[in-house]
Amino acid sequence: MNRAAPAPLPTRDLVAALVVVAIWGVNFVVMKWGLRYFTPFQLGAARYLCAALPLVFFVRPPAVHWRWVLLYGLFQGVGQFGMVFLALHVGLTAALASVLVQTQVFFTALWAFLLLHERPGRPLVIGMGLAAIGLACFGLHFTSPGASAGDVTVLGVGLALCGASSWAASNIVVRRAQQQSPGYDPLAFVGWSCLVPILPFIALSAWADADAARWLQPATWAALPLAGWGAALFLGWVATIGGYGLWTLLLTRHPANRVAPFSLGVPVVGLTAGTLVLGEVISPWQWAGVAFVVMALACVVLGPRWVAARGRRG
Template sequence: MKILAYLAFVLLGVVWGSNFIFMKWAADYIAPQQIAFLRVLCGFVPLVIFAVLRREVHLRDMRHIHHFVVMALLATAIYYFAFAKGTALLLSSVAGMLSGAIPLFAFVTALLFLRDERPTVKSLCGVALGFAGVVLIARPWQIDAGQVGEGGVSIAGTAYMIVGALSVGGSFVYARKFISPLKLSPLALSTYQIGIATAIFALATDVSGVGAVFDDPKTAIGLVVGLGVLGTGLAYILYYFIVDQLGAVAASGVTYLPPLVAMAIGIVLIGEPVAGLDVVAMVAILFGVFLQQIGRRAVPLTTIKPPPESRGHGRLLTPDARQSALEVQVKASKA
């Protein structure tokens, strides 16, 4: 079973890393908002089927719908739209590299809004190095806002990628403060989150001309199957399996793979002209994330009491352990 878990680990990294080229193809036919809508719609279908079969969704959970709406906005709607828009303005490989900065934004928002998240010299150095990598990719000193310069870099595109990373990073803080006490399963929360995001996009998206994406079979398959069914729906299922077999901390390491996969697809398979400075910047981002993760300050054990309706018993968990469990809910929606 461990072998299957490691195979799933690699597969998930490939699935997430390939999302950017699928978004890039679709952007030639439809608007970014339409891309995000079709993505969540196609991803929600297998996810809700899996959740129903597992008996994870319950009508009584709707008393927390206001929290689900916030999570749907932060961790899905804004995040997916911003990444689709950013990818449309950037090379897919560059967009994939920038996605590696998500853990940095999660750390910064936690530092600002969570009292038990205390910085260390190592974690702060990691954040500084990671953001230096983002600046190296954007190269604001070379081009005007919105224009594309060397390596296909757009300031506007980079800004959208940063907005998306900041949105999903902020969702970690919200989940930790307001979702954790609800004691919901990650699969249930993800189903509610994607379902509400699908409804939001359905109400807010002009679907005029959306059928144009189906004029190109390659693009249509990439959007519906690659980006929706696999990149959104199956990605959740794979992530749950990996967490169950290897643990949440080990599973979170999969976030290092998508930038590498996106770069490989862009350079090797698509022939995108990625500059050497972009590769250096991506290494800086990933190493910065690594430093930030290993530099987090250890905290004492805290006794956590379950709510009255919980079926389990009280157990000892560290705040970091609680956060690892919550990462299951949010990271599965990555890029």
């Protein structure tokens, strides 16, 4: 007996996923801007301070066990963005970061299979294969003769991959929280979890940043340019509350291995933004990677609808 094909995402959830893709693609350029005014740990504290305040004064704590809020805040906050901010600081372009972070799709599918017993459908498997070829093309750029890798370091790439694995862990936390507490408020979950990374980031800044004490002076806050405030507010309100609020909502409605592949569209937006805004150059190998990522996204998004249509005709 053939296994039933997974139902396609409802239109509203599909639109929400594409909005998240656009926000997170631009997000990497904003991170680069923010790191002009903050160190990585300071930017992390500023991001989550903006995300948590004033939201937590207007929403009740989510109806989930506190450990899921704590784990999500640590994995998604300190783990994912602590690593990504460090990667962008020590040597990684916004465009390449938008690609490497999407390896979370593979980590998520692996952990969802091992821990949640979620089996991937055929469109997802094909899409992940195409995405793997695309990521390989991005990597081949740095082995080609004459390729410039001055803005990229091995440490930066490694930190980005660590950030991706932490993002995958946060996806699994969301699914486990949903299994134990169905119907919880995703906005409240994301908002209250934003309180978790603030103190760890402040502690890391106090330990690692030589200029951390300057933030105790009101003159430092007053002298911060509008671009610095804008970057922190965008990362906190739009990318975190808006983006992760929608992302978490999708994860509460659908299996993790159905939602995570939509992030494959983020490199397309990230590469475009990096090129137009930061002047980053895209090589032929990188364009090949973009093409495979677009095909992977089309397969993941349209594949279930095509399979469902074939099932109805059959």
